[in-house]
Amino acid sequence: MSSSQHSTASCPTDILKVSDLSVAFGDLQVLRDVSFAVKEGEFAVIIGPNGAGKSVLIKTVLGLIPAKSGRVDLQVDNQDIGYVPQRLHFDPSFPLTVRELLLLKLPQAAFWWGRKTSEQRVKRMLELTKSSKVIDRQIGKLSGGELQRVLLAYALVNQPKLLILDEPAAGVDVVGEQTFYELIDLVRHTGVTKHIHGQAKPHQPEHVTVIMISHDLDAVYKYADNVICINRQLLCSGIPNKVLTPTVLAKAYGRHKDVFHHDHQYHQEHEHVG
Amino acid sequence: MNTWVELLQFPFLQRALVVGILIGLTTAVLGVFVTLRKMSFFSDAISHSALVGIALGILLHLNPFLAAVGFVVLISLSMGFVTERTKLSPDTVIGVFFSSSVALGVLIISLLKGYRADLFAYLFGDILAVSQTDVWMSLILAAAVLGVMFWKGKAWIRLSLNPEMAQVDGLRVKIYDYIFLVIMALTVAVALKVIGIILVSALVIIPAAAAKGFAGNFRSLMLWSMLISIISAVAGLFLSFQFDTSSGPTIVLVATVFFLLSFIPQYLRKSS
Numbered sequence: 433m434s435s436s437q438h439s440t441a442s443c444p445t446d447i448l449k450v451s452d453l454s455v456a457f458g459d460l461q462v463l464r465d466v467s468f469a470v471k472e473g474e475f476a477v478i479i480g481p482n483g484a485g486k487s488v489l490i491k492t493v494l495g496l497i498p499a500k501s502g503r504v505d506l507q508v509d510n511q512d513i514g515y516v517p518q519r520l521h522f523d524p525s526f527p528l529t530v531r532e533l534l535l536l537k538l539p540q541a542a543f544w545w546g547r548k549t550s551e552q553r554v555k556r557m558l559e560l561t562k563s564s565k566v567i568d569r570q571i572g573k574l575s576g577g578e579l580q581r582v583l584l585a586y587a588l589v590n591q592p593k594l595l596i597l598d599e600p601a602a603g604v605d606v607v608g609e610q611t612f613y614e615l616i617d618l619v620r621h622t623g624v625t626k627h628i629h630g631q632a633k634p635h636q637p638e639h640v641t642v643i644m645i646s647h648d649l650d651a652v653y654k655y656a657d658n659v660i661c662i663n664r665q666l667l668c669s670g671i672p673n674k675v676l677t678p679t680v681l682a683k684a685y686g687r688h689k690d691v692f693h694h695d696h697q698y699h700q701e702h703e704h705v706g
Numbered sequence: 707m708n709t710w711v712e713l714l715q716f717p718f719l720q721r722a723l724v725v726g727i728l729i730g731l732t733t734a735v736l737g738v739f740v741t742l743r744k745m746s747f748f749s750d751a752i753s754h755s756a757l758v759g760i761a762l763g764i765l766l767h768l769n770p771f772l773a774a775v776g777f778v779v780l781i782s783l784s785m786g787f788v789t790e791r792t793k794l795s796p797d798t799v800i801g802v803f804f805s806s807s808v809a810l811g812v813l814i815i816s817l818l819k820g821y822r823a824d825l826f827a828y829l830f831g832d833i834l835a836v837s838q839t840d841v842w843m844s845l846i847l848a849a850a851v852l853g854v855m856f857w858k859g860k861a862w863i864r865l866s867l868n869p870e871m872a873q874v875d876g877l878r879v880k881i882y883d884y885i886f887l888v889i890m891a892l893t894v895a896v897a898l899k900v901i902g903i904i905l906v907s908a909l910v911i912i913p914a915a916a917a918k919g920f921a922g923n924f925r926s927l928m929l930w931s932m933l934i935s936i937i938s939a940v941a942g943l944f945l946s947f948q949f950d951t952s953s954g955p956t957i958v959l960v961a962t963v964f965f966l967l968s969f970i971p972q973y974l975r976k977s978s
Contacts, residue, residue, distance in 0.1 A: 494874050510876040520868050526742055528863070529923040536860050536867075537875070543860055544925065570923070596874075 444472040445507065447594055447641050448493065453502035455485070455492050461664070462488045465502070468660050468669040472507075473639035475620060476658040477646045477672075481685055484663040486645045487518060490598055493643075508594050514587030516580075518598040518645075524572030530558070530582050531567050537589045553589065561585040561615060580612055588619065588640075595619075597644040613651045616642055652676075710944055719947060721841050722833035722900060726943045726957075728848040729897045729909065730936030735855045736893045737914030738931050739886070742866035746911045747797065748785065748887075751804040753894045753906040755781035757811030760828050760903075765814055770828070771840065774898060775847075778891040781807060786887045790880070831902035831954030833943055840899050847896045851889050862886070863924065900943070902954035912961040913938060919968025934964045 448470040455463040462485045470476045478486050491497040493504050494515060534554040535543045542550035558564045563581045566574060574582060580600050587595055600612060620640055646652060652659050652672050659676060661667040663684050668675040713719055740749055759777030763770030781803060789799045815825060827835045855862065864872040865882055873879045890910075897906045917930035942957030949956075 491870070496870055496873060510874060513874060515871055515874040517868060517870055520871075522867050523742055523744070525918055526866070527918060527921045527923055527927050528867070532924045533867075536864055540860055544856075568923075 447472045447507050449505040451503045453492065453504065454500045455488055455497060456500045464665045466662060466666045468666060470641065470643055470658060472641055474657045475642045475655055476660060477644050477652045477656040478660045478662065479646060479652060480662040486662065487598055489662065490596060490645060512593040514592035514595045516583045516587050516597045516600055526572055527570050529568055529570055533571055533586055534589050557585040557589045593641065595640050595642045599645040613655055617655050713947060718834055718836065721836045721838065722943050723940060724841055725836050725844045725900050726939035727936055728844050729900055730939040731932060732848045732851045732893045732896050733909045734913050734931040734935035735852060736889060737910040738927060739862050739866055740910055741914045747800050749890055749907040749910045751785065751800045752778050752782045752891050753903050754804055755807035756894060756898060756903050758807050761811050761814035764818060775895040778894050779888055782887040782891040783884060786884055829902050829904055830952040831900045833900060833946065833953045836899050844896045847892045851892050854889055900953055901957060905954045905958045908958045909961060912965050916965040916968040919972045934961065938964065
């Protein structure tokens with residue numbers, strides 16, 4: 433992962449710029465020449481069918497998987513990224529409580545002995561993500577939706593500038609999923625610092641940039657500023673209503689998936705793709 | 707039958723007791739992370755590789771304890787390296803190292819002349835075998851293990867939870883993995899004399915597993931694991947002296963009793 437301290441682009445700046453990125457596992461080419469950019473403050477959603485390489489793309493951006501060729505320019509340091517993977521794969525009998533999980537990102541002493549400022553911050557984050565009720569519950573005993581909201585709180589607790597979510601709504605029922613998108617939208621528009629300090633910090637960007645993998649086209653039309661559609665290669669990127677043409681969607685999901693929304697209206701039938 | 711207070715006047719038992727408490731502390735803390743990271747058999751393979759070190763130590767007239775410490779560290783780092791650099795699954799790597807080091811150990815032992823009673827002590831633990839030097843060495847090793855485990859406590863938890871998330875947060879996962887292997891090796895070394903090669907990993911795993919039944923959060927998991935481990939070590943030592951049994955199996959069986967008891971709170975929670 434490379435990052436440079438100063439950027440020359442016009443305002444708002446690109447927080448992430450991916451250029452001609454290719455990734456391969458041995459002989460298997462997973463991504464070919466993918467290029468796109470995400471601007472500061474945007475809600476970018478990556479879509480594509482199963483096996484399209486969405487998670488691989490995110491992991492390469494994060495430096496977890498090496499790229500075969502191409503560039504990733506990320507304008508934020510690691511400590512300013514909040515990342516939530518698709519699955520945690522942790523032992524469900526791990527008796528870590530939600531409070532303890534969030535304290536892991538705060539000073540060491542707070543974890544073992546407790547500290548008022550850290551405790552307050554944990555509580556504020558759980559309030560923000562509407563999960564105050566589960567503060568003393570073990571993470572292995574949460575429902576899918578509760579765990580996702582708690583992981584969002586975990587990702588937000590040290591005030592990241594960039595939030596990267598790998599299919600956060602997978603395995604969550606439709607109602608829960610909708611709440612989660614609304615929550616992300618709320619976080620973007622109210623900012624994180626405000627929820628921690630009661631007011632925004634002067635030098636902190638008020639709008640968190642979000643990059644998220646999703647299967648839910650309805651949510652893409654409703655919330656996203658930027659959609660990146662891939663299937664091993666880039667199919668389109670830009671404003672959802674402009675770039676998600678029938679041809680692009682047919683290419684991504686096949687002919688049988690050509691029921692989608694051309695307008696910006698939100699329909700209630702909750703069509704899911706994937 | 708001697709009272710336990712009278713027993714405490716024996717210097718060898720005092721030494722064994724100090725080492726017992728140190729073992730209890732180190733195995734308990736390490737065990738929590740070993741079970742969370744599903745590395746139980748790693749610790750088994752590491753402890754069995756100590757046999758080679760001990761046998762080589764005796765054969766070459768070196769201090770068998772120090773030879774064992776060196777060898778377990780070498781083997782655990784090698785296992786980590788082979789797992790990282792090849793496509794072999796961890797259980798295959800463990801299987802290969804486990805059986806090869808036992809084979810090599812037994813082969814070297816067969817080269818030794820005469821009957822070696824001290825080898826049996828290394829296999830199953832012997833409180834009479836704990837020297838003053840062993841106490842000091844255990845103290846240094848335990849301080850190192852506990853220091854690293856608590857100093858970087860949050861890092862170990864984050865690694866157990868999700869290594870990728872930890873890496874994105876800026877944790878150098880590979881380095882921590884190797885440090886963890888060294889710590890595992892040193893813990894095995896601390897427990898070697900009292901528990902014995904065969905059963906060391908049992909004391910790493912059982913108290914932590916039992917603690918899960920009692921604990922409601924991570925901090926209490928740590929405390930329960932330490933409590934069960936220390937009580938097992940101390941009670942096991944006294945019982946082994948009273949009944950003239952090997953100390954390792956006696957300690958491990960006391961821990962097993964705690965493991966069985968740990969089902970009671972779990973059962974009560976489910977039925978309520």
